[in-house]
Amino acid sequence: MTVVLEARGITKRFGAVVASDAISLDLRAGEIHAVIGPNGAGKSTLIAQISGSLAPDAGSVQLLGEDITALPPRLRAKKGLARTFQISALAMEDTVLQNVLLGAVGAAGSPWRFWRSVGADRDLRGKAEAALERVGLLSEAHRVVATLSHGQRRQLEVAVALTLAPKAFLMDEPMAGLGTEGSQRLTAMLDGLRREAPILLVEHDMDAVFALADRISVLVYGRIIATGSVEEIRANAEVRAAYLGEEA
Amino acid sequence: MTPLLLAEQILNGLQFGVMLFLMAAGLTLIFGVMGLINLAHGSLYMVGAFAAAAAAGATGSFALGLAAALAAAAMAGALVEILVIRRLYARDHLDQVLATFALILIFSEGTRWLFGSFPLFLDVPGALSGPVTLPGGIQYPLYRLALIGIGLLVAAGLGLLIARTRIGIQIRAGENDREMIAALGVDISRLYTLIFALGAALAGLAGALVGAIQSVQVGMGEPVLILAFVVIVIGGIGSIKGAFIGALLVGLTDTLGGIFLPELFKLFMEPATATSAGASLASMLIYILMGAVLIFRPTGLFGSRA
Amino acid sequence: MITERHLNLLILAGLILVPLWAWAADEPFTITLATRAVIFALAAAGLNIALGIGGLVSLGHAAFFGIGGYAMGILAHHAQSYTALSTWPFLIEGTKSMPVIWLVAIVTSALAALVIGLLSLRTAGVYFIMITLAFGQMFYFFTISWAAYGGEDGLSIYIRNDFPGLNTLDPIQFYGLCLAILCAVLFATARLMRAPFGLALNAARQTPARVETVGLDPTRLKLAAFVISGAITGLAGALFADLNRFVSPTMFSWQMSGELIVFIIIGGTGRLFGPVVGAATFVMLEHWLGGLSEYWLIYLGGMLLAIVLFGRGGLIGLLTRREGGA
Numbered sequence: 001m002t003v004v005l006e007a008r009g010i011t012k013r014f015g016a017v018v019a020s021d022a023i024s025l026d027l028r029a030g031e032i033h034a035v036i037g038p039n040g041a042g043k044s045t046l047i048a049q050i051s052g053s054l055a056p057d058a059g060s061v062q063l064l065g066e067d068i069t070a071l072p073p074r075l076r077a078k079k080g081l082a083r084t085f086q087i088s089a090l091a092m093e094d095t096v097l098q099n100v101l102l103g104a105v106g107a108a109g110s111p112w113r114f115w116r117s118v119g120a121d122r123d124l125r126g127k128a129e130a131a132l133e134r135v136g137l138l139s140e141a142h143r144v145v146a147t148l149s150h151g152q153r154r155q156l157e158v159a160v161a162l163t164l165a166p167k168a169f170l171m172d173e174p175m176a177g178l179g180t181e182g183s184q185r186l187t188a189m190l191d192g193l194r195r196e197a198p199i200l201l202v203e204h205d206m207d208a209v210f211a212l213a214d215r216i217s218v219l220v221y222g223r224i225i226a227t228g229s230v231e232e233i234r235a236n237a238e239v240r241a242a243y244l245g246e247e248a
Numbered sequence: 249m250t251p252l253l254l255a256e257q258i259l260n261g262l263q264f265g266v267m268l269f270l271m272a273a274g275l276t277l278i279f280g281v282m283g284l285i286n287l288a289h290g291s292l293y294m295v296g297a298f299a300a301a302a303a304a305g306a307t308g309s310f311a312l313g314l315a316a317a318l319a320a321a322a323m324a325g326a327l328v329e330i331l332v333i334r335r336l337y338a339r340d341h342l343d344q345v346l347a348t349f350a351l352i353l354i355f356s357e358g359t360r361w362l363f364g365s366f367p368l369f370l371d372v373p374g375a376l377s378g379p380v381t382l383p384g385g386i387q388y389p390l391y392r393l394a395l396i397g398i399g400l401l402v403a404a405g406l407g408l409l410i411a412r413t414r415i416g417i418q419i420r421a422g423e424n425d426r427e428m429i430a431a432l433g434v435d436i437s438r439l440y441t442l443i444f445a446l447g448a449a450l451a452g453l454a455g456a457l458v459g460a461i462q463s464v465q466v467g468m469g470e471p472v473l474i475l476a477f478v479v480i481v482i483g484g485i486g487s488i489k490g491a492f493i494g495a496l497l498v499g500l501t502d503t504l505g506g507i508f509l510p511e512l513f514k515l516f517m518e519p520a521t522a523t524s525a526g527a528s529l530a531s532m533l534i535y536i537l538m539g540a541v542l543i544f545r546p547t548g549l550f551g552s553r554a
Numbered sequence: 555m556i557t558e559r560h561l562n563l564l565i566l567a568g569l570i571l572v573p574l575w576a577w578a579a580d581e582p583f584t585i586t587l588a589t590r591a592v593i594f595a596l597a598a599a600g601l602n603i604a605l606g607i608g609g610l611v612s613l614g615h616a617a618f619f620g621i622g623g624y625a626m627g628i629l630a631h632h633a634q635s636y637t638a639l640s641t642w643p644f645l646i647e648g649t650k651s652m653p654v655i656w657l658v659a660i661v662t663s664a665l666a667a668l669v670i671g672l673l674s675l676r677t678a679g680v681y682f683i684m685i686t687l688a689f690g691q692m693f694y695f696f697t698i699s700w701a702a703y704g705g706e707d708g709l710s711i712y713i714r715n716d717f718p719g720l721n722t723l724d725p726i727q728f729y730g731l732c733l734a735i736l737c738a739v740l741f742a743t744a745r746l747m748r749a750p751f752g753l754a755l756n757a758a759r760q761t762p763a764r765v766e767t768v769g770l771d772p773t774r775l776k777l778a779a780f781v782i783s784g785a786i787t788g789l790a791g792a793l794f795a796d797l798n799r800f801v802s803p804t805m806f807s808w809q810m811s812g813e814l815i816v817f818i819i820i821g822g823t824g825r826l827f828g829p830v831v832g833a834a835t836f837v838m839l840e841h842w843l844g845g846l847s848e849y850w851l852i853y854l855g856g857m858l859l860a861i862v863l864f865g866r867g868g869l870i871g872l873l874t875r876r877e878g879g880a
Contacts, residue, residue, distance in 0.1 A: 279680060285680045285683060285684070287812075332859065332863070335863055339862075341611055341679055341680055341683060342605075342611045342815075342819075342823075343862050345611060345613060345683060345815065346815065346816070346819055346858060346861075346862045347858075347859055347862045347863065349812045349815070349816070349858070350854075350855040350856070350858035350859040350862065351855065351859070352812075352855075353851045353852065353854055353855030353858070354852055354855035354856065354859075356851070357849040357850075357851045357852040357855070358849075358852060360849065361849045361852070470808060471691070474687055474688055474691045474808060477684035477685075477687060477688055478684075478688045480684065481681060481684050481685055481688065485680065485681065524699070524700075524701045524702070527699045528696055528699045528700050530699075531692075531695040531696050531698070531699045532692050532695070532696055535688055535689060535691075535692035538685070538688060539673050542673050542674075542676055542677065542685065543673070543676070546676040546677050546681075547677070547681075
C-alpha cells in the first residue's frame, strides 16, 4: 500500500526533556492511523512537527515521497497536508460559509483579487458548499461561527480541511469536548472520509479510536512503544501496562 | 574635532541616555508585568516637571521641587491606574492605545488650563550650577554630570530592587506567570498599582531633572515617550537590562550623530550642503538603528517574546 | 433604530445636502469644514483597511498623510517658483496638476508603507504599535531638519492646484472633488471587503494560524493591506495640503496618527462608514466645543475614555444596536 505521509526518526528536545524520541510512523492510503498516548506523552509536539509549526532537531517528514521537513505550515498545506486544530482556530466573527470559502480561496491560491465578490465566484462557492454539505452544515451556512455549538465548530473544522482537497489529513483531537452524541456523529463522518484521503488521527477518545482506526500507534514519554491493529494494541502487554492500565 | 569635544559629546550622550532610561524602565516594567502599552507615560514625565517647577518656584528649593515631582507623578500614576488603567489589562492593545491617548489629551489640556500655555522655568540648583573640571581638563556642567550620576544610581537601585527584594521577586514572578503570583498569595491589584506608581515616579523624576535644562511646557513628554519606545524596541520589551543598554545606545547615537555626521559630510561636500544633509540624516539615525535591530533581532537585543 | 445600510445612505445624503445648503446660503466656511471632514474621513478610511480589517494598530499613519502632503507641497513649490525638482540624472519639474500630484502622493506613500510595513511586520502586537509610532516621528524630525523645503515652517502654496474642467478655488467644486474621491475609495473598500483578499485579510486578523493552514501567508496579506492603506492616507494628505495650501511637519505629528485612530473608533471599528462618521463628528466637535472652550480636547479625551471603557462599536454601533452590531 502507498505510504502517503511518513515521519522518520523525528527527535525534539526541550532542555533535558526529550519530547519526541526518534519517532517514526507512516500513514498509508485509505487508512485511519490513530496516535494515542497519555497526557504529556508528546502528542502536541509531534503534531506541531508534522504540521510544520515546530522544526524537529533531527529526522524528516515526507509527503508522497517528497521531503517537506523544511517547509512552513503554509507550504505543507499547499502540498496537500490539511490539519484541524484541537482548539478551534476559526474566524469567529465570520459566517460558516466565509470560513469554508477561506479554505477554497487558499486551495485556489488566489487571495490577490480585490474586486469581485467571493460569493459570486461559482467555483469557490461550489467548493465551499460541497464541503459544508459533506459535514452536514449547509443549512447553517449563514450563521456566525461564534453562535455555533461546540460540535458544529468541530464539523466546520473538518469542512475547511475538506475544501483543500488534501492528500492527507492531520487531525488534532477532533473529538475533544464533544458529548457522546456529537462524538458518534463525527466518528461516522470521519469513517467515510478515509476513502478520500488517509487520516492521521491524534485522539484521546478511546471509543472513537477503537471504532475508527485501522492501525494504532501508542506514544509514551516521546517514544512509540507499539504500532498495530486495534486487536494487537488491545492485546499488547506493554501498552496495557503503560497506558490502558491507567485509563481503566 | 578635538578629543575634548568628543569627550564632552559622549558625556552629553550618556546624560541623554540615562534620562531616557528612567522613562523606558517604567514603560518596560509596566508592559512586562501587566502587558499594558501606556502612551500616557509621557504625561507623567510632564506632571513631574510641572510639579518640580511649581514647588521650586514657590519654595526656592530644588530638592523640594524634586520631592514634589516624585510625589505628584507617583500619585497621578496610582490614581490613573486605579481609575482607568486597571480596566484595560484584559483589553486588547487597541483599547489600551486609545484610552491612554485620551489620558494624554486630558493631562495636557488640564495642565494647560492650570498653568497656561507659556513654558515654566526650573533653575539648576545653585550648588550644582557652573562647570566642573574633569580629569584631562574637560570643562563640563556639574548639573549634567549629576544627572548622569543620578541616572546610574537609579539604574543600579532598580536592578537591586528587582534582583534582591520581595517586591522584585513578585515582579519577576508576574512577568513569567500571573497565576503563580496569585498562588503566592500576593494581592495582584495592589502590586500592579505599586508598579505603575513606581514607573510614574521614575518618569516624573526624569521630567523634573530634565526640566532644569529645558523649558517646562505642555507636550514635552511625548517626544521623550516615543524615544523611550525606540529604546524598548531596541532593548527588548520587558527587559530592564535591555532598556538600559538601549537607552545608552539611543542617547549616544543621537547626540554623536548630530555632531559628527555634518562633519563627516564636509569631507566630500561643500559645507552648507553638508550641514543640512548631515542634520537631516542625523535626525533619522536612531530610527535607522531601530530598523537594523529589527532586521537582525525582531524581539530586541534582550527580548524574548513578541 | 435603523440598519447600518440605511444609516450609510443617510450619511451619504448628509454629505451631499449639507454643503449644498451651505453653498445656497453662501456660507463658504461650512463648506470648508465639510471638506476638512471628508479629507480626514478619507485618511481614516485608508487606515481602516489596515486597522479595521487587518487588525494592524498603526500609530504611524501620519507618516503617509505627511508624505502625501509633501508630495503636493514639493511639486507645487517647484512649479510656482519655476525651478526644477532635479536636473540629474534626468530633468524632473514641478507641477500644479492634481492628478499628477495624486499619483506621486499615492506611489511615494505606498513605497514608504512597503518599507515600514516590511520592518514592522517582523513583529506583532505592542512592538508593531511602538515601531509604527517611531517611524512616524522619524519623518516628523526629518522634515523639521529639511531646510530646502521650509524646515519647521513648512511650505506655502499660493494658488490651489488645477483639476481639468474644474475651478478648484471654488469651495463647493473642490468639496465635490474630495467627496467623489471619498465615495470612490469607500466603494472600492466595500468591494475589497467582499473579495477574496478581504475575506483572507479578515481571517488573518482573527486567526493567522488558520490562514496559514489553508496555504496562505497572513503576513503578506497584512503587508498588502498596509501598503493599500498607506497609499489612500497619502492621497488624503495631498488633498489636505491642497485644502490648506500649506504643508508643514505637523502633518507628520504623532497626534495626527492618534486622531486617525480616534476617527475610526468614534465611528466604529471595521465598519465601512466608521471613518466618515468619526471624522465628521470630530470636525463638528472641534468647531463647536472649540468655540466654547479653549480646552475642548479635555472633553474629547473624556468622551473617548467613555467610548473605550463602556461603549463598544462606536456611534454606528450605538445607532444600529438592534441589528446586533457586527
